[in-house]
Amino acid sequence: MKALLKQTGAGLRVLIVMTVLLGVIYPLAVWAVSRIPGLQGNAEGSVVTQDGQAVGSSLIGIDPVAKDPANDPWFHTRPSATAKDVLGPGDPSTSGASNKGPYNQDLVDTITKRKDLIAQREGVKPDQVPADAVTADAAGVDPTISAAYADLQIARVVRVTRLPEAKVRELVGQNTSGAGIGVPGVNVLKLNLAVRSAAGGAH
Secondary structure, eight states, X not given: OHHHHHHHHHHHHHHHHHHHIIIIIHHHHHHHXXXXXXXXXXXXXXXXXXXXXXXXXXTSOOOOOOSSGGGOOOOOOOOOTXXXXXXXXXXXXXXXXXXXXXXXXXXXXXXXXXXXXXHHXXXXXXXXXXXXXXXXXXXXXXXXXXXXXXXXXXXXXXXXXXXXXXXXXXXXXXXXXXXXXSSSEEEHHHHHHHHHHHTTSOO
């Protein structure tokens, strides 16, 4: 009995110590580190704001839908495997890959459709459409596109927004970093916000 009580007491002491350590001290330490200048934005979800309003996260790709598809002023993200339509947009509240291999005929057909639709939208030949424009990423919410896909969309954005091409290219450059499927990568949300601001918020 004495041995049982001793073991029980030791177990309770370990339980109390670990509860305080892992249930109180560790969470507080993590929270404190997240308050360090330069880390707070990442800890809060890398929220992007404009005019004091949260408009999205720099880590989540949101494919905008044009009011008039024939006059589409937006840069577009990669397609999402969760999208109902072949090009999207996807649902940013969920993510997932199609789990279809490169020899899956359904995937091949989908990629071909995407390539034709994007070529039609951008006024180019299908063989000019870059790979990331027609292949969905594993999560379905990739925030960046390749510089090649951004470059493909510039002519349309210039035509619809009537911004100077040099200005749009400048905005693309300002929102390009070393992260992306095709390094460098262009953050679509930040780029679209910059384009809208430059165009006077007309779109």
